[in-house]
Amino acid sequence: MIRFDLISAVPALLSGPLDHSIVQRAKEKSLVEIYVHDLRDYTKDKHKKIDDYPYGGDPGMVLTPQPIFDCISFLCASRSYDEIIFTAPDGKAFTQKEANSLSLKKNIIILCGHYKGIDHRIREHLITQEYSIGDVVLSGGELPAMMIVDAIVRLLPGAIGDAGSALSDSFQDDLLEAPVYTRPANFNGWEVPEVLRSGDFKKIKDWQDQQAYERTKDRRKDLLKDDKKDY
Numbered sequence: 001m002i003r004f005d006l007i008s009a010v011p012a013l014l015s016g017p018l019d020h021s022i023v024q025r026a027k028e029k030s031l032v033e034i035y036v037h038d039l040r041d042y043t044k045d046k047h048k049k050i051d052d053y054p055y056g057g058d059p060g061m062v063l064t065p066q067p068i069f070d071c072i073s074f075l076c077a078s079r080s081y082d083e084i085i086f087t088a089p090d091g092k093a094f095t096q097k098e099a100n101s102l103s104l105k106k107n108i109i110i111l112c113g114h115y116k117g118i119d120h121r122i123r124e125h126l127i128t129q130e131y132s133i134g135d136v137v138l139s140g141g142e143l144p145a146m147m148i149v150d151a152i153v154r155l156l157p158g159a160i161g162d163a164g165s166a167l168s169d170s171f172q173d174d175l176l177e178a179p180v181y182t183r184p185a186n187f188n189g190w191e192v193p194e195v196l197r198s199g200d201f202k203k204i205k206d207w208q209d210q211q212a213y214e215r216t217k218d219r220r221k222d223l224l225k226d227d228k229k230d231y
Contacts, residue, residue, distance in 0.1 A: 002156065003033040003107045004149055005075050006142075009050055009063060009114040011038045013142035017150050026159040034149065042067040042074070051115055060116035068111065068122050075109060084109045084128045085148070087141030088117065091130030094148060096171035098131065102148075103155040110148060112141030174223050178211035 006014055014036050017023060026032045040048045044066060051061040072084065082105035102108065111118070111127070123130070133144040153159055181192040195207045216223050 001031060001033065002103070002105060002152070003035070003079075005035050005037060005081075005107075005109045006112065006145055006149075007037045007039060007068065007071050007109065008112040008140075008142055008145075009039045010112075010140060010142065011036045013140065014112075014146065017146045022159055023150055023153050026153050026156060029158055031156045031159055032153050037071055037075075039063070039067045039071060042071040044070075054116060058116070062116050063114060063118040065119040065122050068118060069126070072109065072111075072126055079107050081107045081109050084111065084126055086111045086113065086118070086123060086127040086130045087133070087144040087148070088113055088123075088130050089132050089135075089137050091132040094131040094133050094144070094151075096151070099148070099151040099155060100172075103152045108152075110141075110145045112145050114140040171223070173212075174216075174225065175212040176216045176220060176223070178208040178215070 008014055018034055023032070023034075027034065039050045043050050043064075050063055050067050052064050054060065054062045075081070083102065085108060087110065111122075131144065131148065133147055138144065181196060185192045185197060193207070195203050198204065
C-alpha cells in the first residue's frame with residue numbers, strides 16, 4: 001500500500017487519470033490511497049485568500065506560506081512521510097528511475113504549485129524533492145502531479161495484469177522500447193516483421209534489443225551512456 005496526499009489550490013483539476021484505468025483499479029485493489037487537500041481549507045484569511053503579490057514588484061501572484069505550512073503540518077502530525085514533493089519547472093527531471101524509486105515508498109505528499117509558484121521559504125524548509133516533467137511551464141502543478149502518481153502506481157505489484165509489461169517499458173533500461181505489433185499480421189498490405197512471427201524467442205529478443213538501441217540512438221541519444229555498444 002502506498003498513500004498519496006495531493007495539496008492543490010484548484011483540487012477540481014485533480015480528477016481524470018486518478019479516477020480511471022490503472023490507478024482506479026489499483027485503488028479498488030487497496031494498492032494505493034489518494035487524498036486531495038484544498039489549500040483554501042487551511043487558510044486563516046477570512047476571504048479564503050491563498051495568494052498575494054510577490055515582493056520585488058514582479059507581475060503575477062504567489063501562493064502564500066501559511067496555508068501550505070498548516071496543511072503539511074496537519075498531515076505530518078498523523079504519519080511520517082517519505083517524501084514531500086513539489087512540482088516545479090525548475091525541479092530536476094522526473095524520470096522512470098525516479099518513479100521506480102518512489103514506488104518503494106509508503107507515504108508521499110505532492111504539493112501542486114499555481115500562479116507564479118509558492119513562497120520560496122516553503123521550498124527551503126519543507127520540501128524534500130522537486131520534480132519537473134519537462135522544459136515547459138503549465139498553469140499549475142496538478143497535471144505533473146497526476147503524471148507522477150500514474151507513473152508510480154503502475155509499478156506497484158498487482159496494479160497491471162502482467163508485471164513484466166512495466167519492466168519492458170521505455171526508459172527501464174535506458175533505452176526506448178522496440179516497436180510493438182498485434183494482429184492481424186497483414187493490415188492494408190503492411191506486414192508485421194517476420195522475425196516476430198518466427199517463434200524463435202532468441203531471435204525475437206535480439207531483434208527487439210537492436211531495435212531499442214537504434215531507436216534510442218536516433219531519437220534520444222542522450223540516454224545512451226556508451227555509444228560504442230554493438231548489436
